[in-house]
Each structure stands twice: as structure tokens, then as C-alpha cells.
Amino acid sequence: MQFLESEIQKYNKLVWSTLLGFDIEPESGTYNFSSEDTVTGSVQVTGKWNGVISLYLPSALVARITETMFSLNSGDSSPETKKDAIGELINMIGGNIKSMLPQPSSLSTPIFSMEGQSQQFPYTKRVTECKFVCNGNPFMLSLYEQTKDPNEK
């Protein structure tokens, strides 16, 4: 099993359920990170453990999350509200995962990239990837761990 895989699955289900009232289920298989339709939200963990927690979502699911979170009508979510919604979601997921990592560690403010704009994290390697499905929409949560200190020469 991957690093923190079962904990990630458990806490991710909890956050989606309590924050949005959505049921999500783990699913096997891969997710197309580089899809033009993928929106990415990430938070960085700094301290005793250094790395990144990233959430990859298709645009249709992002719209649904945003509309639910801010009680908007279907089709009324703007890029700004989507940014805020996904930022909030990854922040909550990240906070839960951070509590399982070596302490003390702190969480950054989230980073958000729109459809097709992938985020890269030099000096890290992916240690965990968990695929989920929500109402027929697959999405992915990944954990990247630091491999090298960028300040080392």
C-alpha cells in the first residue's frame, strides 16, 4: 500500500461528505493529469515533512463543487468563485492529511491552476496517488514528497 493511502481515502471521504454532502468512492486505475480539462489545487507542507498535496479535478466537478459550496445556480460559478471553492476544499483536505505527517509541519495557502495548466513541483517525487469517483466524475488526490533541499548546493 502507498504512503498514507488508507488514511487519505478515509479523510478525503469525510471532508467531501461534511463540507459538500457529496459521496465519493475510491477507484482503481489512473487519472489523466495532463488533460486540458483538469483543474488543480495544491497546498504545500513545510517543516518536519516537506511536500505537496494536490487535488486534480475535471471542470464539470469543479463547477458542481463551487455551486454547492456557495449555493449558486447551475452555470453561475465564475473563475474567481471556483478558485475560492477549490482553495477551500484542498485547504481542508490538506489540513487533515497534515495532521498525520511528522510534526511540526505547517500548511501553505493553496495554489490554484485553471483547466489545462499543470502544476509542477521541482525537487519532489510522487509518493501516493489515490483516484476517486464522485457522481461518475473521476478525480485524483496525490502526495508529493521532497527529494532534495533546493537550498543545498
Next chain:
Amino acid sequence: MQQYETEIIHYTEDIWKSILDLDVKKTEDAFCPLGGESILAGCVHITGKWEGAVSLDCPVELAKKVASIMFQLKEDEITTDLIEDGLGELTNMTGGNMKSLLPEPCYLSLPAVTMTQHGLRIPGSELVSTVTFQCWGYKFRVSVLKKSNKS
């Protein structure tokens, strides 16, 4: 003058000169990517006593030249990974210098790099200061953002 503007200018000029031997100068021109131009955005987060981020937005072509100098390779040998590593390195150094100005203790995150036409968005933060620079006919931008107090 914006908060930290003097320091952004000083550190950016120093870093680009010492690491790349490039002279960069602040410009009053706005950082406006041409329609369809791809921009590479690098970002480091700062957490602790002060919370926010330092970002570096740079046209891909300039980032490629930077990587070529930094890794001492010809431009046609430069891969996307190296371009991202190069920008990550510059962002990390810029952020590290800015961190020294902030209340302690503060910690620097790993750099994040993304290709964007819209800019890297950092939810929950507000812009403190941004400075546009000129280098080789390209413009790039260094920004400092602070975590918002809004809950």
C-alpha cells in the same frame, strides 16, 4: 512606494546578476503577456510568523534562456523539466531573500511552477507588492502576496 518594493528590486537585480550574469532593471511598463503568450509562474510559500507567497512570472522563452545559462546547455538541449527547475531555483532564491525580511520564525516551502496564461492564483491571499522587470527585451514580474485575514 509599495511595501518591500525596494527590497524586491535589490534582491532580484542581485540574484539575476550573480547567478546568471544578467542585468535586469525595473520597468514602469505593466506586465501584460501578449495574447496567447505562455507564461511560467513560479511560487514559494512562506509560513510561520508571517504567511504568504513570493511569485515570479516569466515568459517561457526567457525562462528557457535562463535555464540554458543556469545549466550551461544550448537552448535546443533545454527540456521542459530543466526550464521548470531553473524557474523553481530562481523563485526559491528570491523567496529566500524576501523571507529574511519577515518576522521570524518563518519557513519557505518548496517551489511550485505552472504554465499559465492567466497567472498563478493563490486563493486566500492579497497582493502586497509587485515589480515588473526588463531583461533582454522580455518582461518578468516578482510579486509578494500576504495571506488574507478574511475567514
